Amino acid sequence: MRSSLFFLLFLFISASCWGQVITIDRNLAYAGLGRSVSYLKDADGRLTIDQVAEAGKKPGFLKSVADILNFGNSSAAYWIKVSFVNKVKEKAYLVLDVSSIESIDYYTPDSLGGFSRFHTGSIAPGDRGNIQTNNYIFSLPECKYDSEIQVVYFRLKTNNILLVPLKIALPDRLVEGSGSAERFESVYIGILIALFFSNIFVFIRSKDMTYLYYSVYILFLFIYIVCYFRGYAYCLDDEFRIFINTYPHLFLGLGSLAGIAFSSSFLNLSVLLPRSKWIVRLLIVSWGVVILICLFGYKSYGSMLAQVLSSATTLVVWLLGVVLYWRGYKPALYYIVAWAITCLSTVLLGLSLSNFIIYSELYLKISLLGFVFELLLLSLALGDRLKDLNEGRLVIQSDKLRIQEENLYLIKTQNERLEEIVHTRTKVLLKTVKSLEEANADKSRLFSIIAHDLRSPFNSLLSLYSLNDLDLLSLEEVKMLLNDSRKSFDHIHNTLNNLLYWAQSQLEGISTVPSRFNVYNLVEELMMVYRPLILKKNIVAELTLTEDSDVFADLNQINLVVRNLLDNAIKFTPLNQFIHLKVWGRGVEIYVDVSNPVAGVLNIDQLVNNVGHKPSYGTSNERGVGLGLRLCKDFVERNNGKLKVLKEEGCVVFRFSLPKFKSTDIAAVD
Numbered sequence: 001m002r003s004s005l006f007f008l009l010f011l012f013i014s015a016s017c018w019g020q021v022i023t024i025d026r027n028l029a030y031a032g033l034g035r036s037v038s039y040l041k042d043a044d045g046r047l048t049i050d051q052v053a054e055a056g057k058k059p060g061f062l063k064s065v066a067d068i069l070n071f072g073n074s075s076a077a078y079w080i081k082v083s084f085v086n087k088v089k090e091k092a093y094l095v096l097d098v099s100s101i102e103s104i105d106y107y108t109p110d111s112l113g114g115f116s117r118f119h120t121g122s123i124a125p126g127d128r129g130n131i132q133t134n135n136y137i138f139s140l141p142e143c144k145y146d147s148e149i150q151v152v153y154f155r156l157k158t159n160n161i162l163l164v165p166l167k168i169a170l171p172d173r174l175v176e177g178s179g180s181a182e183r184f185e186s187v188y189i190g191i192l193i194a195l196f197f198s199n200i201f202v203f204i205r206s207k208d209m210t211y212l213y214y215s216v217y218i219l220f221l222f223i224y225i226v227c228y229f230r231g232y233a234y235c236l237d238d239e240f241r242i243f244i245n246t247y248p249h250l251f252l253g254l255g256s257l258a259g260i261a262f263s264s265s266f267l268n269l270s271v272l273l274p275r276s277k278w279i280v281r282l283l284i285v286s287w288g289v290v291i292l293i294c295l296f297g298y299k300s301y302g303s304m305l306a307q308v309l310s311s312a313t314t315l316v317v318w319l320l321g322v323v324l325y326w327r328g329y330k331p332a333l334y335y336i337v338a339w340a341i342t343c344l345s346t347v348l349l350g351l352s353l354s355n356f357i358i359y360s361e362l363y364l365k366i367s368l369l370g371f372v373f374e375l376l377l378l379s380l381a382l383g384d385r386l387k388d389l390n391e392g393r394l395v396i397q398s399d400k401l402r403i404q405e406e407n408l409y410l411i412k413t414q415n416e417r418l419e420e421i422v423h424t425r426t427k428v429l430l431k432t433v434k435s436l437e438e439a440n441a442d443k444s445r446l447f448s449i450i451a452h453d454l455r456s457p458f459n460s461l462l463s464l465y466s467l468n469d470l471d472l473l474s475l476e477e478v479k480m481l482l483n484d485s486r487k488s489f490d491h492i493h494n495t496l497n498n499l500l501y502w503a504q505s506q507l508e509g510i511s512t513v514p515s516r517f518n519v520y521n522l523v524e525e526l527m528m529v530y531r532p533l534i535l536k537k538n539i540v541a542e543l544t545l546t547e548d549s550d551v552f553a554d555l556n557q558i559n560l561v562v563r564n565l566l567d568n569a570i571k572f573t574p575l576n577q578f579i580h581l582k583v584w585g586r587g588v589e590i591y592v593d594v595s596n597p598v599a600g601v602l603n604i605d606q607l608v609n610n611v612g613h614k615p616s617y618g619t620s621n622e623r624g625v626g627l628g629l630r631l632c633k634d635f636v637e638r639n640n641g642k643l644k645v646l647k648e649e650g651c652v653v654f655r656f657s658l659p660k661f662k663s664t665d666i667a668a669v670d
Contacts, residue, residue, distance in 0.1 A: 099231020220255030
């Protein structure tokens with residue numbers, strides 16, 4: 001009897017200290033398994049796998065009490081022991097669903113009685129030894145018998161908060177779980193990209209620095225949250241991925257500085273609340289210290305300061321908005337709601353990361369949603385600010401004291417001068433409002449383009465890579481899917497080129513550098529590039545030349561013009577029809593014609609009257625952005641030519657001219 005009690009006591013202690021065995025079957029949930037594993041702290045980081053395996057046979061490991069292990073901001077190494085039994089005898093995967101751990105060593109039993117080691121981590125160069133994604137996926141060793149208990153070990157070390165969300169899944173559950181996460185993340189990633197580009201374009205049109213600060217704030221926090229915290233830096237160059245994971249709080253600090261500058265500009269603190277200057281300066285200096293600490297390599301200290309400052313900054317800028325709204329500054333309404341959401345989600349996530357409350361993946365999702373809602377509400381705040389600008393209230397509130405003094409003086413002494421000043425200011429105000437309204441129109445259209453035309457192909461590509469990494473596709477299936485996706489990739493490439501060139505032209509950053517080149521050879525080369533698309537629609541393409549076609553123009557700009565015209569011709573030409581390209585000359589000019597039938601697809605009259613028409617759909621449902629023809633017209637005119645649209649026998653003809661090369665052109669450039 002006494003021996004039985006000792007045996008039961010021994011089993012209880014073993015289960016408490018060594019961790020319990022995980023049973024892998026069809027009912028295993030894709031969720032944190034922290035309570036089913038045990039861990040060992042390696043304070044000086046010198047333990048070997050043999051020492052740890054020996055300790056695993058004794059009650060040296062501690063049992064976790066949370067679904068997700070959170071070891072806080074510690075410089076120690078931690079060993080995780082995972083014991084499991086695979087009841088279904090299928091390939092199973094162990095998922096470390098986090099991306100910011102710097103050093104990860106995965107040990108599995110080998111045939112010689114030892115352990116095989118795989119090394120990876122956020123700053124590990126080259127092949128990371130696991131499936132390439134925004135988390136770490138490891139193959140579990142196969143069980144030969146139903147009751148065979150397998151044990152694997154992790155050694156984890158980082159100079160930041162060490163979160164360990166461990167999950168085990170079979171292939172079908174792994175695809176289902178990762179797909180659900182990707183759908184959630186693709187939504188807010190698409191929103192962030194669209195908000196960034198739309199506000200950049202508004203800044204280009206309005207020159208309002210508030211939009212620039214807001215765009216920079218989105219950019220750097222996008223890098224910190226998406227590329228570092230959620231691990232999508234693996235899509236980038238290996239060196240840039242390592243740089244982001246080595247200095248993550250550099251981007252958090254720069255984003256926070258941009259957010260402070262945005263708040264100061266939006267709330268007009270220097271005029272409406274001048275006493276807040278010392279608070280703003282204190283926040284700026286504090287974040288500057290965090291950036292310097294991060295750059296000097298003290299990542300752990302920078303992480304602790306960043307946690308405190310993130311909560312303090314959101315709280316301070318929110319209180320400043322509350323004070324100004326209470327004093328009558330109406331545009332602060334959406335601003336207050338936006339920062340209130342961010343403040344609550346940031347504080348909640350900070351408390352969970354600091355182990356004041358038990359960490360849960362729900363807190364991370366709440367924080368991400370809070371950030372997205374904050375940006376959307378801040379966009380509404382900017383729109384409300386534009387409304388007040390239209391009514392003149394913002395100008396009155398911003399310069400209240402100065403305008404009152406000027407009005408008293410002008411009313412008494414110079415009534416006529418006052419009327420002239422009011423008239424001038426009204427004209428400037430109306431011009432500014434009109435410019436902002438045009439910018440907001442471009443913003444709405446580009447928001448739709450980026451969110452719809454770019455996000456969907458990228459999601460398809462990510463899904464394709466995930467399926468390929470899991471060996472769920474054969475080589476023939478991969479080739480077939482890549483060929484089917486070729487049209488989407490070409491569309492993405494052409495869309496991004498047009499957006500970037502258009503943005504450069506709006507910033508007046510494009511310079512035209514003419515040189516001598518043969519435009520016929522250029523057209524012929526581009527036809528070879530587009531040949532797969534031409535053959536896919538069974539189109540007959542003809543190119544004719546009537547005389548020497550050397551021109552004096554900017555090669556890169558004319559290349560983009562021909563690309564867009566040829567792309568449009570392929571897009572709007574019905575199946576089994578033709579495209580005719582002709583290079584000919586007259587006098588001192590060379591002409592390039594691109595003609596094709598477009599019956600029932602494109603409104604030719606609209607093209608004749610306005611080259612910058614709205615986006616249309618092609619014969620195979622290809623969607624245009626609407627910037628291509630605008631860029632063509634701009635670049636042709638920059639090169640002393642003209643772009644015309646003609647109707648000839650049921651075909652639309654895009655004709656542009658370029659100056660013919662003369663011997664005096666080289667001397668003029670020299």
